[in-house]
Amino acid sequence: MTPVTLSFLQQCRQDNTPFSCLTAYDATFAAQASAAGIDVLLIGDSLGMVLQGHDSTLAVTMDDVVYHTKNVARARPRSLIMADLPFMANATLESTLLNSARLMQAGANMVKIEGEGWLADSIKALVRRGIPVCAHMGLTPQSVNAFGGYKVQGRTSDAASKLIEDARVLETAGAALILLECVPRQVAADVREAVSVPVIGIGAGPEVDGQILVMHDMLGVSQGKRPRFVKNFLATEASIANAFRAYDHAVKTRTFPAKEHCF
Ligand SMILES: Nc1nc(=O)c2c([nH]1)NC[C@@H]1CN(c3ccc(C(=O)N[C@@H](CCC(=O)O)C(=O)O)cc3)CN21
Ligand SMILES: CC(C)C(=O)C(=O)O
Numbered sequence: 001m002t003p004v005t006l007s008f009l010q011q012c013r014q015d016n017t018p019f020s021c022l023t024a025y026d027a028t029f030a031a032q033a034s035a036a037g038i039d040v041l042l043i044g045d046s047l048g049m050v051l052q053g054h055d056s057t058l059a060v061t062m063d064d065v066v067y068h069t070k071n072v073a074r075a076r077p078r079s080l081i082m083a084d085l086p087f088m089a090n091a092t093l094e095s096t097l098l099n100s101a102r103l104m105q106a107g108a109n110m111v112k113i114e115g116e117g118w119l120a121d122s123i124k125a126l127v128r129r130g131i132p133v134c135a136h137m138g139l140t141p142q143s144v145n146a147f148g149g150y151k152v153q154g155r156t157s158d159a160a161s162k163l164i165e166d167a168r169v170l171e172t173a174g175a176a177l178i179l180l181e182c183v184p185r186q187v188a189a190d191v192r193e194a195v196s197v198p199v200i201g202i203g204a205g206p207e208v209d210g211q212i213l214v215m216h217d218m219l220g221v222s223q224g225k226r227p228r229f230v231k232n233f234l235a236t237e238a239s240i241a242n243a244f245r246a247y248d249h250a251v252k253t254r255t256f257p258a259k260e261h262c263f
């Protein structure tokens with residue numbers, strides 16, 4: 001049971017063998033997902049929606065993410081543990097550093113931050129202090145009010161070029177991973193081509209290195225409108241453990257995402 005490391009994910013990219021990621025918020029599901037082969041567990045601020053019942057992620061606090069990160073870490077999963085910096089936890093460089101430290105002390109192996117090119121200074125400061133960073137780009141849900149809804153990003157050629165340029169900037173700043181949410185599959189493929197770090201996608205098509213979904217979505221238990229990129233893996237399986245294995249297998253054989261899940 002060798003633990004998943006960033007160098008393993010880098011090797012996946014080099015070998016062109018996709019890896020699987022899933023959100024996790026507690027010890028029980030984290031243990032199940034890890035045993036099913038899921039490589040990365042994200043304590044996502046999506047917990048504000050699927051656990052707390054909010055209609056956005058903005059109400060989630062540092063205490064919330066710390067609490068759930070501790071619960072996931074107690075499962076001692078084989079998976080790499082990544083935790084989201086919630087809304088405004090990166091209001092200043094100092095708060096970015098101190099809040100990221102709290103996530104690492106709660107048991108995370110790395111942090112994820114939403115943003116664009118302007119994240120470079122924060123990423124540099126974190127990486128200098130030994131905290132690996134995933135840069136979450138494209139549809140960044142903490143900016144839902146600025147976007148005017150959960151809309152596909154990078155649709156115009158200007159927006160696509162900016163995304164590619166900013167991904168390069170954040171890689172140079174030291175980002176270990178890039179996560180792209182809700183972008184046209186060709187834009188995701190172009191971003192992946194432009195950088196050398198592994199790229200994780202959600203609603204970003206199959207031409208990336210890793211896939212991620214919110215656990216409740218892939219078990220078909222989320223409330224409300226289901227985004228296009230979601231697939232219910234429990235619908236055809238007899239147990240949650242089997243649904244996790246089916247998702248892991250589908251990602252690793254590139255049978256998920258299919259055309260109908262892409263923009
Ligand atoms: N349960 C859950 N699943 C998620 O994937 C998720 C969360 N919560 N909370 C945080 C964000 C919000 N996310 C969302 C929510 C809705 C869409 C959505 O409905 N998108 C439209 C795109 C419309 C367009 O511009 O074409 C879609 O049809 O999928 C996308 C991402 C992703 N994240
Ligand atoms: C959807 C993923 C990428 C996320 O950021 C979350 O679950 O909060």
Ligand SMILES: [Mg+2]
Nearest residue numbers: 044045046084
């Ligand atoms: Mg998030």
